[in-house]
Amino acid sequence: MRVLICPDKFAGTLSAPEVAQAVVDGWSVPDDVLVQRPLADGGPGFVEVLATALDGRRIPVNTVDPLGRPARGEILLVGATAYVESAQACGLHLLTPEERDPKATTSYGLGLLIAAAVEYGAAEVVIGLGGSATNDAGAGMLAALGAGPVDVAGYALPYGGAPLITAAGLAGAPQLRRVSLVAATDVDNPLIGLHGASSVFGPQKGATREEVLLLDAALAHFAGVLEKGLGVEGLDLAPGGGAAGGLGAALIALGGRVTSGIRLVSDLIGLDRELDAADLVITGEGSFDHQSLRGKVVAGIAAGARDRGLPCVVLAGRNETGHREASAAGVTETRTLVEHFGSVETALSEPARGLRELAERLSGQWSR
Structure with a gap:
């Protein structure tokens, strides 16, 4: 058998x-x-699963966790394609229950992983999304790529989802050297609303009911900032935009496409x-x-x-x-x-x- x-x-x-x-x-x-x-759908274990099946090079990368503390991540480089895993930098498993606070957690570490993939010459970066402790719509990731949110005075905003309610623009253009981005996730939730990132996933990341409403409003506001700053439309309701605390929406705003994580892994193996x-x-x-x-x-x-x-x-x-x-x-x-x-x-x-x-x-x- x-x-x-x-x-x-x-x-x-x-x-x-x-x-x-x-x-x-x-x-x-x-x-x-x-x-x-062995399989993964884009969440924790995404890179490890692909590394067991693909003939690629695993490259260690210094990054930070959802609270900005030093952490270790890696990229899997297979030809001109790099695979990275958001959970290595943004994962809920990196925090104790007492540390969970989506108002303040950041996706900055994922931006460092993507930047490393760009530096190693990748033409395409596939990002596995899932298991995140963040709810910042990718603001931290964008900051690591040179396009973080700023207030009306031009100052960078603090980490987290809550400060996004005061975002007035972006610090600059994202430094991606024409690299194409793919978001691998099997979450089809939009960024905001009853089925959005804050409402559906915020509570498991430590948000109270009042904080969910605050975060949803902050992400709705920031979606408008992204649309204006990066010349896109419809971010708030784009399928998959709510993945990993809104990282999906940020990647879509950068020109990325959303694909099924389990289907991508299944095809590759x-x-x-x-x-x-x-x-x-x-x-x-x-x-x-x-x-x-x-x-x-x-x-x-x-x-x-x-x-x-x-x-x-x-x-x-x-x-x-x-x-x-x-x-x-x-x-x-x-x-x-x-x-x-x-x-x-x-x-x-x-x-x-x-x-x-x-x-x-x-x-x-x-x-x-």
Whole structure:
């Protein structure tokens, strides 16, 4: 039997390659062919997943985290294309719960990663968007590229989303040397409004209801500044503009295009070819919930398996979806670490062991 193993990360515990390897280590039928294709949808792990599949060069880059503190990032250079990951500089995982404050967090570090890619000669920069702690509509990123927001007196604004309400213009033209930009994300939310960056994602980044309203107004104002300064229109409602706290809108304003993160990764690693050859598909992520079935890795894999008449097993830390909903999406069965261990604490502390044990059980079930 040919088993395709293509999970997303288990956020906070295991990367996607580590999840795939744990399943391989636990599989107990030696004659089965196990194919690993770890995945990402643009969020944390985007660069690592691509680096395992592409013949490229990983280049370390000094950057900063959402509070401006020194951090380490990298770019993956494959020919003339550079891949960068916003979460390496803007990720929510870089902050403690007490440090989360989208009024003040910045995307400046992503701008440093993009600038490094430009300096290394990339003609195209693909930016994975997701898992951000920021809500500044890319203002920090623009500042690192020489086009940060300024007030009526021409002074640079402080970090964060809240100060954007006073933005009067941009400091200058972005220094990109005609590099083309691609935003890889599976979030189609607009920048502002009920389905916008602040309303939908602000609370998980630490925003209160009052702060969500403040941030939404600030981003709406800044969208007008970007449109005037960069000669674009319709930023406030552009699909994908709300990705990663509005980074999508800033990249669109810079002439970038938005593409599906999971589709981009799938194409680069030859996932469709592997699905065509598989007998069983195993995917998964840390929390299998309603968001998983809306453009995330699991949704894409399950749909691909369903269309080919393949069984698809989801391994997860926990499961918050209904059986009917998951089945309609193409999921055959779901196994979780919480159910396996009977404890959330053990599921979080020993995920690799749990995945190995679940894989051993699955191998006996499905190979038979």
